[in-house]
Amino acid sequence: MxxxxxxxxxxxxxxxxxxxxxxxxxxxxxxxxxxxxxxxxxxxxxxxxxxxxxxxxxxxxxxxxxxxxxxxxxxxxxxxxxxxxxxxxxxxxxxxxxxxxxxxxxxxxxxxxxxxxxxxxxxxxxxxxxxxxxxxxxxKAVPEEVIGQRGVVTAPLTPVGTVQVAGELWTAFADEPLAVGEEVEVVALDGLKVRVKRVTTTKGG
The missing domain is CATH 1.20.120 (Four Helix Bundle (Hemerythrin (Met), subunit A))
Incomplete structure (x- = not known):
């Protein structure tokens, strides 16, 4: 010391x-x-x-x-x-x-x-x-092109982080913590940030 x-x-x-x-x-x-x-x-x-x-x-x-x-x-x-x-x-x-x-x-x-x-x-x-x-x-990206697209978390969302959508990195936020690698969907734009949610997959019966 x-x-x-x-x-x-x-x-x-x-x-x-x-x-x-x-x-x-x-x-x-x-x-x-x-x-x-x-x-x-x-x-x-x-x-x-x-x-x-x-x-x-x-x-x-x-x-x-x-x-x-x-x-x-x-x-x-x-x-x-x-x-x-x-x-x-x-x-x-x-x-x-x-x-x-x-x-x-x-x-x-x-x-x-x-x-x-x-x-x-x-x-x-x-x-x-x-x-x-x-x-x-x-x-170049209009809201209609971004909203609804899926991507992957590249930096943890706690609640703000980074996601990759359509080959581009976006600053993103969500209502819940999301880990790196999780699949997300863009639900809204907020300036230069995107609001995302976790993509949940259901198994067919």
């Missing part, structure tokens, strides 16, 4: 955990119900907060990085270059301000900031491209 605490006094490690935790949270919001993303986000953010308690932290820096994460999530739905630019600026400013420089105390490496900002922008571009592609597919 002492080794863990020692690592968490390194501002570079704490910063990386914090940014990864925010991105895992954003990914979990975009693709809910995987379990892995939620667990990764929770673990990284808990460790980062633990590190914050052992280091001199600028609250403004923390808030700016959180704002950057929120803006990137909003951008997945709005898809505006302006939001992307503001989010990137907020991330850079927050990273620079996060750990105030003090003599005798470890400081955040500029290289850590550069690497994490570039990786964050790359990850944001990846999620944004996936969102644009998914919305393009949704626009």
């Amino acid at each position: 002492g080794d863990v605490w020692a690592v968490l006094t390194n501002p570079n490690v704490v910063y990386i955990l914090f940014v990864i935790g925010l991105w895992a949270t954003a990914a979990a919001i975009y693709v809910p119900g995987t379990g892995f993303l939620e667990a990764a986000a929770l673990a990284c953010l808990v460790l980062a907060v633990a590190g914050f308690t052992r280091l001199p932290v600028n609250v403004v820096g923390v808030l700016l990085i959180v704002v950057a994460g929120v803006l990137f999530v909003v951008d997945l739905h709005v898809q505006s270059i302006g939001i992307t630019v503001v989010g990137a600026g907020s991330l850079v400013a927050g990273s620079v301000l996060l750990f105030p420089s003090s003599e005798g105390l470890p400081s955040l490496s500029p290289w850590a900031i550069v690497v994490m900002v570039l990786l964050s922008l790359g990850f944001a571009a990846f999620l944004l491209a996936a969102a644009v592609r998914a919305q393009g597919l949704r626009r």
Whole structure:
């Protein structure tokens, strides 16, 4: 346990955990119900907060990085270059301000900031491209084509998860928990989400 605490006094490690935790949270919001993303986000953010308690932290820096994460999530739905630019600026400013420089105390490496900002922008571009592609597919599908179609659960519905219908992945929800591999039928559309129910098969007598 002492080794863990020692690592968490390194501002570079704490910063990386914090940014990864925010991105895992954003990914979990975009693709809910995987379990892995939620667990990764929770673990990284808990460790980062633990590190914050052992280091001199600028609250403004923390808030700016959180704002950057929120803006990137909003951008997945709005898809505006302006939001992307503001989010990137907020991330850079927050990273620079996060750990105030003090003599005798470890400081955040500029290289850590550069690497994490570039990786964050790359990850944001990846999620944004996936969102644009998914919305393009949704626009092609009219309710009459989707409702009534059957598919398979690919991420557990508890109650929100992911299903594959007609070769496309959809964020889905149901009135009951559904496990991976269960067959479902689309009963309604709710924006970019589908409401599904379990397909029950009856044996002929």
